[in-house]
Amino acid sequence: MNSLYNLAGEVDLEDGIKKQFCGETINETEDRAVLHTALRSKLKTDTKVGGAISKQIAKTKEKIKVFVEAIISSERKGFTGKPFTDVVNIGIGGSDLGPMMVVEALKYYKNHLHLHFVSNIDGDHVQEVIKSLNPETTLFVIVSKSFTTQETITNSNTIRDWFLKKANKEAIERHFVAVSTNIQKAEEFGIQRDNIFPMWDWVGGRFSLWSTVGISIALSIGYKHFEELLDGAGEMDQHFLKMPFPENIPVVLALISVWYNNFLGAESEVVIPYTQYLKYFPYYLQQAVMESNGKSRDRNGDRVNYQTGTIVWGATGTNAQHAFFQLIHQGTKLIPVDFIGFKEPLYGYLEHQDKLISNMLAQAEALMKGKTVEEVVEESQHLSAEELNKRLPFKVFEGNKPTNMLLIKRLTPKNLGALLALYEHKIFVQGYIWNIFSYDQWGVELGKQLAGNILDDIRSQKTISEHDPSTKSLIQFYKE
Numbered sequence: 001m002n003s004l005y006n007l008a009g010e011v012d013l014e015d016g017i018k019k020q021f022c023g024e025t026i027n028e029t030e031d032r033a034v035l036h037t038a039l040r041s042k043l044k045t046d047t048k049v050g051g052a053i054s055k056q057i058a059k060t061k062e063k064i065k066v067f068v069e070a071i072i073s074s075e076r077k078g079f080t081g082k083p084f085t086d087v088v089n090i091g092i093g094g095s096d097l098g099p100m101m102v103v104e105a106l107k108y109y110k111n112h113l114h115l116h117f118v119s120n121i122d123g124d125h126v127q128e129v130i131k132s133l134n135p136e137t138t139l140f141v142i143v144s145k146s147f148t149t150q151e152t153i154t155n156s157n158t159i160r161d162w163f164l165k166k167a168n169k170e171a172i173e174r175h176f177v178a179v180s181t182n183i184q185k186a187e188e189f190g191i192q193r194d195n196i197f198p199m200w201d202w203v204g205g206r207f208s209l210w211s212t213v214g215i216s217i218a219l220s221i222g223y224k225h226f227e228e229l230l231d232g233a234g235e236m237d238q239h240f241l242k243m244p245f246p247e248n249i250p251v252v253l254a255l256i257s258v259w260y261n262n263f264l265g266a267e268s269e270v271v272i273p274y275t276q277y278l279k280y281f282p283y284y285l286q287q288a289v290m291e292s293n294g295k296s297r298d299r300n301g302d303r304v305n306y307q308t309g310t311i312v313w314g315a316t317g318t319n320a321q322h323a324f325f326q327l328i329h330q331g332t333k334l335i336p337v338d339f340i341g342f343k344e345p346l347y348g349y350l351e352h353q354d355k356l357i358s359n360m361l362a363q364a365e366a367l368m369k370g371k372t373v374e375e376v377v378e379e380s381q382h383l384s385a386e387e388l389n390k391r392l393p394f395k396v397f398e399g400n401k402p403t404n405m406l407l408i409k410r411l412t413p414k415n416l417g418a419l420l421a422l423y424e425h426k427i428f429v430q431g432y433i434w435n436i437f438s439y440d441q442w443g444v445e446l447g448k449q450l451a452g453n454i455l456d457d458i459r460s461q462k463t464i465s466e467h468d469p470s471t472k473s474l475i476q477f478y479k480e
């Protein structure tokens with residue numbers, strides 16, 4: 001650990017952290033600051049946070065509060081005068097995964113509104129969500145920082161057409177709101193200016209659930225709980241800013257992960273929350289981690305000659321134990337595990353809770369200790385020598401498999417906020433050590449561009465763009 005702390009000192013991590021929180025343009029390839037932390041800051045004194053930005057944040061939070069409370073209390077109603085019962089969040093990537101994960105995670109705190117999420121450009125996904133909805137009582141929140149994302153715009157157009165089969169154009173202003181930095185495009189879509197919630201270029205998509213992108217969260221659990229989520233994240237920000245590295249949870253987790261990734265050759269990390277409420281957490285984390293640190297150029301533009309972004313995957317426990325834990329225990333790959341558990345159950349089924357947590361602790365113990373030949377022999381007295389010899393190699397567990405254990409008191413909005421901010425900071429620390437830019441995502445652009453070309457080819461009589469033989473024949477096959 002001391003060597004790792006020295007590594008953090010060598011790259012001047014402390015300075016990097018300060019630069020991020022003060023709003024320096026650390027996202028150099030997009031020429032932007034990275035200030036999602038300002039959204040949950042109570043301090044008005046930090047450079048940029050103290051100025052124009054904190055005023056914008058306060059004004060926008062008030063707008064969210066007023067809007068959310070009007071919908072929840074039924075003061076604001078649908079076009080036929082009925083209260084809203086359902087909310088559909090239309091967005092993808094960071095405009096979907098964060099809100100969807102938190103809405104599910106905090107389901108225990110939800111009110112009467114039913115939240116739905118449409119993300120994929122797959123028309124069947126859209127239909128499956130809208131088919132049971134009543135346009136008179138459904139609110140649509142279009143979330144797109146850019147308001148140009150193909151999936152979100154296509155889905156919003158389809159949903160607006162479906163809505164207009166039952167309602168007239170004037171009803172759109174009551175039922176459609178948008179979250180975007182691109183006010184012009186949102187207005188062109190038909191959203192009234194008053195119904196557009198601003199977003200800022202200093203909030204990255206995958207770090208945006210704390211902003212207006214979190215409207216679906218605030219609608220689901222109420223504004224007060226949404227604030228508690230922000231408070232929890234704010235407390236973790238202060239911890240990250242102030243604690244010396246050996247006591248700094250995000251720093252320690254990041255360094256341990258660098259150790260496994262860069263020094264022991266671990267290819268991936270797995271995250272296992274022992275609560276069904278966090279079933280979408282691995283998906284959310286995949287975007288946060290892999291879109292941020294999946295880079296092979298350093299900050300000078302040179303190709304790195306070391307490993308960067310870890311592959312993250314996971315599922316809830318105990319389900320995962322019955323699915324892929326075999327490979328973690330006895331496979332050939334080193335896979336560090338993060339266990340996340342909560343001491344108190346929300347509904348009080350103590351028998352379940354004791355069993356749930358004992359499974360989590362047992363997995364960590366088993367991975368660490370393993371099972372020796374002697375132990376297998378000891379517990380196999382009932383077997384003949386021949387039978388024992390046959391089975392012995394398969395019953396041995398090598399052990400020495402690393403795990404982190406995050407044991408939290410209770411799943412509350414505040415604790416969840418702290419947990420999410422913890423992982424955000426872990427991502428930053430690792431990116432900083434690897435000397436890469438964590439806050440851009442140029443790697444998603446090529447696919448978008450080529451999909452545009454292929455769409456043109458699919459729609460035209462002839463294949464017009466240049467393709468390799470494989471792509472060309474696949475386009476042909478699809479068209480036939």
Ligand SMILES: O=P(O)(O)OC[C@H]1O[C@](O)(CO)[C@@H](O)[C@@H]1O
Nearest residue numbers: 093094095144145146149205444
């Ligand atoms: O909010 P937008 O602009 O629609 O973008 C959605 C997502 O698309 C991405 O840009 C990747 O394609 C993500 O970073 C982002 O979260």
